[in-house]
Amino acid sequence: MSIEVIAFSLLNGTLYGMLLFLLASGLTLIFSMMGVLNFAHASFFMLGAYFGFEISRFAGFIPALFLAPVLVGLLGAMVERYGLRQVHKYGHIGELLFTFGVAFVIEEAVQMIWGRSAMAYRVPEMLDFTAFELFGTAYPFFRIFMLLMSIAIFAGLVLLLTRTRVGLIVKASLQHPEMVSMLGHDVPLVFMSVFGVGSALAGIAGVIGGPILITQPSMATALGPILFVVVVVGGLGSLPGAFIASLLVGYIQTFAVAIDLSVSDVFALVGISQPPAVFGALISDIWNVSVSQIGPVIPYLLLVAVLIFRPNGLVGKRA
């Protein structure tokens, strides 16, 4: 693997990881609040992409960047207010199933409105230029823009949560809702806002991720499980954990695609070029497996391994 591939994979891995963190941060906040993973989170991401596409068709990308997340956030707040809050009395399984159902309905609604094929959501022209050249290959500015956006939001979120009164109330409401309510704060409103803001973050990720990842109805189901890997591996409810796991999964996925090596190459190094025929078809399957094919499997292997050896995640509290 050349230095060139490593440099690009590092850049793209950081980018993908930060995009994952945009989603994972909202999901983690919502988890701390409800005690349940929100299955519809990736669907809000998808809605962000579709809203972004639709608004940027009429009003341009910059208005879309602000309007689409607001719309998604409002929708998220409505889901919390009129859905989740009603289901709360049926316990965690009920809440989980509710978000599951919402994700299902959103996917169908997206297909109903926009059809099953991918949207022509492209990088906006004003951001479509080369940022710099690295080893003779152009690196698009839009990716740098995505990276900067993600970092800015990450910084903003950290500042909001650690340096402001709002952040204090939110953190207190997550840990001791009764006490905060006793002190005269509207805890249900705080919860609704957290859900709304979390969904809006997913919406932003959708608007800026839509042109790079393809905007299509299956984008939620494709990203959802990876997102769960991130929050579980990082440690449920831990923002720093989600950050580390996002980058980790980002690097794993980009590097796996970049490595062009298969099992047969490894054996070729020791001079075996044909699979031993005695083992039949199964061995020849394994023989042809390359690292880039294993790529999609690795995050789930990581998830299962973490759940077995460190059930509370990399950063999570020890049980």
Next chain:
Amino acid sequence: MTVNSLDPDIDQQGVRLTSLLPWALVVLTLTVLPMLFTGNAMISTLSYLGTMAIFALSFNLLLGQTGLLSLGHATFFGIGGFIASHAVLQMVEAGWNFPLPLVPAIGGLGAFALGIFGGWLAAGRGGMPFAMITLGLAELVYAAAALFPSIYGSEEGISIDRMDLGASFGMNYGPTLDIYVIVAAWFFICAAFLYYLTTTPLGMLTNAVRDNPERVTFLGFSAKRIRLSAYAISAGIAGVAGSLASLNFEIITIHELGGGVSTLVLLMTYIGGTRHFFGPVLGAIIIGLMKVWLSDISPAWMMYFGLLFVFVVMVAPGGLAGILMDGVALAKSKDFSRQAPLLAMTGLAGMLVVIGGIFLIELGYRAGLDAALGPNISVLGVPLSAESILSWGLGVALVASGIFLLRKLLESLDVLRHSLAKNTQGEQA
């Protein structure tokens, strides 16, 4: 039939007779069904429904009885199917005359063995972690299956010919009716076994683990081992269902392992009702029929399916079986006649919302996905057009007025029930 509602006061003989009656009905229904619904397509649909009913019953052993939400149950359904298919292929090659009806046992045993392994990984904790691990394992198996085309086939899957194993039990397995007989027999075996399980100490312990795992541990049982047993048994039965599906369709593809099938069984089971033993069967039949018939009529069937699920989760967590049982209990109660007019009106208002919703959704599909089919559509006999404000207005008006009426009616129903309850208290005093 409620799970574990055995009343210790009833003498043993009485219990036996009343508990045998539903099973006699099951056998009767299974025998009569293919006589009522003849024709290959119908019988094939019946086989499909039976298969899904077994699958949903196995899922409810986890969700309803042990309180475990598995998000990857299709893994065992699919693996059972692949094991059965490969078993058939291998035995045909070896020239064995293995009776086809026993093939699902092979798929079931294979899935059971894998279920023990999966349970060992997943059963340490219940609740959320369990759901996440099962999701992770299922995604892992699904993603890894693509790497082994010789086992899982590539896009075209693994095909078998169910007649290749030859005739046995007086059937040659060409006609769809023969497959229905196999499915019906396995349905009876699996349902009876799972019901018997609820009466055993293990079945009772799974309920206890669902309600209070900590206390079970304090009583000296291993909650993990109980979860593991439930998981493995459930996996085995799901494997039987997968095997039956592969025999019915004579093909199994990698999609049977995927998240879509896991979602389907969860929705079937929950919509049917997890608190009654036969709830999942009801769900499997209704959702299966929706899938087979509604998908011909409307492009929106998945949407209805999702909305029905959200409705059940929000309003009736007992599922359709729960609604049915509550309805029966209500009809038997002496206050029913006084509540009936209000209940009927509530039902009508609900119908308004449903009809308006159907109008809006069908119009939505004509405006979006199916715009190529033209704007005009006839829904429930009403001609509508996706380009006319009137059509949309009609839908919105129906939904809005329905919701308004529902709120009012439910309020007065509440008041009525309150006063009725007060009266009964007064009478008792």
